Amino acid sequence: MAYVVQRPELTFKEKAYLPSILNGLKITFGHFKKMIKGETKVTMQYPEEKWDSQLPEHYRGAPTLVKDEHDRERCVACQMCEFICPPRAITIKPEEIPSDNKFAKVEKRPREFEIDMIRCIYCGMCEEVCPEQAIYLRKDYAINGLTRAEMVHNKAKLYELGGVFAGLVHKWNPEK
Amino acid sequence: MNPILFWLFSILMLGFGISVVANRNPVASALSLVVSFFCLAALYVGLDAYVLASIQVVVYAGAVMVLFLFIIMLLDLKAEVRRKFNRLAIGGGAVVAIGFAAQLLGVLGSHPRGDQPFPALKLAEGETLSDLQKVGETLFSQHTLPFQVIGVLILVATIGVIVISKRELK
Amino acid sequence: MMTLAFFNSIPWEMILWAAGKAIFVIFLVVLPLVSYTVYAERRVSAAIQDRVGPNRTGFPTTLLGFKKDLQLFLGGLGQPIADAVKFILKEDFTPGGVKQFYFWLAPCLAMLPLVSLAFIPFGSSLFGEKMVIADVNVGVLGIFAVTGCSVYAIVLAGWASNSKYPFLGGIRSSSQMIAYELSMGLSIIPILMLFGSMNLSDLVQYQADNGWLLLPLWGKGWSWERWLMLVPLGISFIIFMISVFAETNRLPFDMPESETELVAGYHTEYSSMKFALFFLGEYAAMIVGSALMVVFFFGGWSLPFIPDGNGNAAPLFQSIFGGIYALLPNWVWGLANITVFFGKVALILIFFIWVRWTLPRFRFDQLIKLGWLYLFEIALANIFLTAAVLAFTNSK
Numbered sequence: 001m002a003y004v005v006q007r008p009e010l011t012f013k014e015k016a017y018l019p020s021i022l023n024g025l026k027i028t029f030g031h032f033k034k035m036i037k038g039e040t041k042v043t044m045q046y047p048e049e050k051w052d053s054q055l056p057e058h059y060r061g062a063p064t065l066v067k068d069e070h071d072r073e074r075c076v077a078c079q080m081c082e083f084i085c086p087p088r089a090i091t092i093k094p095e096e097i098p099s100d101n102k103f104a105k106v107e108k109r110p111r112e113f114e115i116d117m118i119r120c121i122y123c124g125m126c127e128e129v130c131p132e133q134a135i136y137l138r139k140d141y142a143i144n145g146l147t148r149a150e151m152v153h154n155k156a157k158l159y160e161l162g163g164v165f166a167g168l169v170h171k172w173n174p175e176k
Numbered sequence: 177m178n179p180i181l182f183w184l185f186s187i188l189m190l191g192f193g194i195s196v197v198a199n200r201n202p203v204a205s206a207l208s209l210v211v212s213f214f215c216l217a218a219l220y221v222g223l224d225a226y227v228l229a230s231i232q233v234v235v236y237a238g239a240v241m242v243l244f245l246f247i248i249m250l251l252d253l254k255a256e257v258r259r260k261f262n263r264l265a266i267g268g269g270a271v272v273a274i275g276f277a278a279q280l281l282g283v284l285g286s287h288p289r290g291d292q293p294f295p296a297l298k299l300a301e302g303e304t305l306s307d308l309q310k311v312g313e314t315l316f317s318q319h320t321l322p323f324q325v326i327g328v329l330i331l332v333a334t335i336g337v338i339v340i341s342k343r344e345l346k
Numbered sequence: 347m348m349t350l351a352f353f354n355s356i357p358w359e360m361i362l363w364a365a366g367k368a369i370f371v372i373f374l375v376v377l378p379l380v381s382y383t384v385y386a387e388r389r390v391s392a393a394i395q396d397r398v399g400p401n402r403t404g405f406p407t408t409l410l411g412f413k414k415d416l417q418l419f420l421g422g423l424g425q426p427i428a429d430a431v432k433f434i435l436k437e438d439f440t441p442g443g444v445k446q447f448y449f450w451l452a453p454c455l456a457m458l459p460l461v462s463l464a465f466i467p468f469g470s471s472l473f474g475e476k477m478v479i480a481d482v483n484v485g486v487l488g489i490f491a492v493t494g495c496s497v498y499a500i501v502l503a504g505w506a507s508n509s510k511y512p513f514l515g516g517i518r519s520s521s522q523m524i525a526y527e528l529s530m531g532l533s534i535i536p537i538l539m540l541f542g543s544m545n546l547s548d549l550v551q552y553q554a555d556n557g558w559l560l561l562p563l564w565g566k567g568w569s570w571e572r573w574l575m576l577v578p579l580g581i582s583f584i585i586f587m588i589s590v591f592a593e594t595n596r597l598p599f600d601m602p603e604s605e606t607e608l609v610a611g612y613h614t615e616y617s618s619m620k621f622a623l624f625f626l627g628e629y630a631a632m633i634v635g636s637a638l639m640v641v642f643f644f645g646g647w648s649l650p651f652i653p654d655g656n657g658n659a660a661p662l663f664q665s666i667f668g669g670i671y672a673l674l675p676n677w678v679w680g681l682a683n684i685t686v687f688f689g690k691v692a693l694i695l696i697f698f699i700w701v702r703w704t705l706p707r708f709r710f711d712q713l714i715k716l717g718w719l720y721l722f723e724i725a726l727a728n729i730f731l732t733a734a735v736l737a738f739t740n741s742k
Contacts, residue, residue, distance in 0.1 A: 018584075021705065028394045028704040035393035042398050203448070203505060210498070230487035238494020239524065242501070246520045249505050249513070308484060308544050 055139050060124045062140040063115055064162030065155065066133075072103050073159070074134030077110040081126035081135055089119035090126060113155040117143045136162060181222055189215035202248045206241060213237045227311050367479045371463055375688060379695075380629040381426035387699050389422070394703045400425045430622075438618035441507070448506035453620040455499035456627030459634045462492035466637045467547040469647050469684035470554075470654035472677055477647075477684060478547050485546035486538065489638065490531055493593060496631065497523040500595075500602055500612045503624070507615040515611030518710060519602035522592060525717035526599075530589035532725035533582040536732035537642055540575060550646030554654060555661075558645035564662045571739040578732040583643050585725050590635035592717065595628060596698055598705040599713055606707075636694035637687075644690055647683040654683060 013019050034040045044051065055061075067073050077094035095111035097104050126135045140161060145151045153161070192215065195208040213236045220229035315323055385400070392399025401421040440449065465485040469477030482488065497520055504516015537559065541549055556565035559579050562572040592599040603611030613624045640646055648654070651663055656676055658664065708716070 024704045025700065028700060031396055032390065032393045032700075035396060040396045042396065045398075207448075207498075207502075226482055226484045227487065230484045230491050233491035234487060234494055238491060238497075239527070242494070242497055242520055242524060245498075245501055245505075246517070246524075249501070249517065308487075309542070 052139070059139050060122045060137040062117065062122075062138055062143050062153075062161060063120065063124075063126055063135055063158075064138045064140075065113060065158040066136055066162040066165035067159060069164060069166040071164075072106075073109060074132045074165070075110050075113065075130075076106055076132055076134070077108045077113075078131065080129045080131065084125045084129045086123060086125065087119040087121050089116045089121075090114070091116075110155060113158060115153045115158065117151045117153055118148065133165070136165065138162065178222070182219070185215045185218045185222070188212075189219070203245065206245050206248055209244075210237050210241045213241070227308050363475055364479055367477065368464070371468060371479065372460055375468075376460065376463060376630065376633055377626075378426075379633055379688065379692070380626055381430065383629050383632065383695050383699075384429065384625075385422070385425050386696065387702075388425070390696065390699045391703045394700070403428045433619055433622040436618040438620065441509075441615050443508045444615065445506040445508060448502050449615075450620075452499050452503035452506055453616065453623035453627075455496075455502065456624045457630065458492060458496045458499060459627060459631040462489045462634050463637070465489050465546060466634070466641055467550050467646055468637070468687050470551075470680060471656060472680040472684075476547060477680070481545070481547055483543070483545050486534060486544040489634075490527070493530075493631075493634075494523075494527060496627075499624070499627065503616070504602075504612040507612070509615055511608045511610075512612045512614045515602040515608050515614075519595065519612060522595075522599065522601055522713060522717070525714055526589045526592035526721070529585055529717060529721035529725045530593060532722070532729065533585040533589065534642065535725075535729050536578050536582045539729070539732050539736060540579075546641055546646075550641055550648060551654075553645040554648030558643065558648070560643045561645070564650060574735055574739060575732075578728050578735060579643070581724065581728045581731075583639075585721050585728070586642065587639065588716075588721060590639065591698075591701070592713070594631040594635050594698075596632065597702040598708050600707060601710050601713060604707055632695060632698055633691060636691045636698065639694055640687065640690045647687040649683075649686045652682055652686065653679050 031040070035042075065073065065075055077092055079092050079094065082088075082090045082092050091112075091114045092110050093112040094108055097106055097109050103109075122137065124137050127137050138161060143151070189212050192208040192212040196205045196212065199205040199208060213232060217229040217232040217237075220226075220232060389399040389401075399422070403422050403424040405424045405427070440446070464479040465482065465488045467476070467478035467481075471477055480488070500519040500523075501516045504512040504514070504519070507513070537549070538544060540559075541552060543549070553559060557563050557568065557572065560576070560583060562568065562576070566572065595602050601611075602608075603613065605611075608614070613621055616624060653664070
């Protein structure tokens, strides 16, 4: 069943066209005036105004590594994050902790831990999969560099961004 | 008028006139004709005939040739480019042109006033001929009848065009 | 001896004045005005659409070793310079299959509208020299001659590109220009009938003494005859304005380059500075159109309360403010007149931009119908109306 759209009956004022044009000019001028007066809410002016203070708790920024309160690196180089990472941004080279080390009973630690930030998609799977809660997505979003090599975060950089995360790992914490 | 400018524009005008005929590409011909019109307008300016020069540009270069170009582009005349020169036609045309030029030279040379300067026009104190008002007065007082006749003629031509184009549609 | 006589016969002073005025108008006023019109277009369109627009590009003082770029009051005033540098640095690509000669010729012709600036009086007088490049008695005709020829650039660009969208743009442009040139020319005739001359600087002088054509408030303008003339003059103003919009390919009549239908119309195949020339030509045509509107309807360089370059104003203002006028040297008033003229032009340019971001594009058949069936007839009837009003007021 065809549906016939009724054309509206135009009044003379509408047919004359010029009054409608004036009306349109009035509307656009209204927007212009509001903008000039500063009443229009516009987008954030990025480098001067930043969103940092309003970042939500669940914001997923750059992935980082954390140390615990005894200055021990939490990562045990289990490589689960490396395997789960969808864009394969993480590369871990594990090594054994020498027996004279204070944390020798942990047995394993990363010799090198690299996250290619050009590949990283900020999905947070590494954080989710980590059994030791060693990798966290922090709130840094302005990751930039002039070369590809600069965009690869090595272990030192990751710990610098991550800092210290005190407290028990969740799985050992009966309250969580 | 400065003789250097006169010769410059005359040569340019005739050169582009030849290029109108000699060019195989219709658009190039049309554009040569436009340049030719501009040179003619420049000659008019040199003779202090500003109104005539402006109208030359407005009517011929600005309107007529734009329409010409419009039509040429729509038709896309490729056959014209491929066509070869017809030697007989060129020869015949050259004979006619040379004959006409010789006759013109002969007539102008033998005319008794040919070496006399053109008589100065009678103008009141401080008047200039380029004034549009003067042209209008001359046109509408001394030459009213020819003006009206030409108007009717153009009207007839316009109506003729409409009649012919309407008949085509049926 | 012969050459010396020839050398002396050339009016050097006149040529130098004309060249000086041409350089002043084109390089110091119009080209900067063009680039800042583009900037204004972007800022105003942004404001109308509730955006911010380009407000960052300052003058690049960082290149000279300063810590920050120089940001003036609005910010982004360096944008036109950045645009120009960008255009120059882009690759100038000539597609294969184009008709080379005409492809190069078209952008050159696009700058033709600048020629008609020669006839426009942009100021009263400075040091006794009239501020118009060519003060001829056929100014109006000259301007129409130049605008009539400016269609060649678009038509040639469309044809030489050897590509379908530019071709359609060129065809559209030529039919549109022919249609609207007629109504544009006819809409000016009432003014010529009222004024009786085609000399534009005289027309502006008349308006300075007797009230602007659309604002007859002083001199001979303060009479019921001139107020009655406002009816035909108002009609011709509206027709002239619409025709200028159509002639300069501005929205709502930007058929030749309608992005949504024809990619970019006649300049689709052009890049780099060749494209920039089309761009400049378009905005130069806008400036010429606004200048014409100012000269014909809004009194050119004249502003009540400001005298001309000789320190003379309309008698009414002369009697009131004559003492003030004498306080300052005449060249100050001459410069003030030039500023007033380009200020009015800038206001009309803003109006152009405002209309562009308000109205949607016409359909092509509607456009041609409007031109041939309405504006042309109204303009023709308006001439008779003007004649009737003139006859009526003269007989009284």
